[in-house]
Amino acid sequence: MIKNCRSYLVLFSIVLLLSNMVIAQSSAKPAAQPIVKYKPPVVQCMLGNTFGSEAAAGVEEAKNLISLPLKIADSKNVNYTLSSYHFAYKRTGVTEDEATGKTSAETDMVSRQFNVTPLPALWQTNISESLHKGETLHFFDIIVLDKQGRRFFAPELKISIQ
8 A cells, every 4th residue: 555655656746747847848938028218308397488407587587487387398399297396495594693693694495396386375475475686496306207108307497586
């Protein structure tokens, strides 16, 4: 009985090994897909008619600009869908040294990521109430979608307040 059981076990092991070998060799590798390089279009980011990384605007003009939507378009004036962006506001304030009583100008920066344009009403209000000469509005890490849904970065928009 034990001899008979061993022979079944050996036979079962051989069949199991052979079936694995057949399965392993029957899987063919799929043909390699060629990688198509994606060249994103050349675009500009605009607020109204203001664009570029070295744009300048007066205080009143900048107050109007922050209420406008951020637009991304190419040279043929084709608009692209905005996915997300970061906005930073470099602002100037005054601090007072408690010991001496002297005041001095100091800058700080507030920043946040957004996925809607224009900026939310609270941001527009806070900026327009405290906007001064020498401050900066900076739109960066702008992610845009083309018509096929492919993502790419658009150039930054940096506006210095004069």
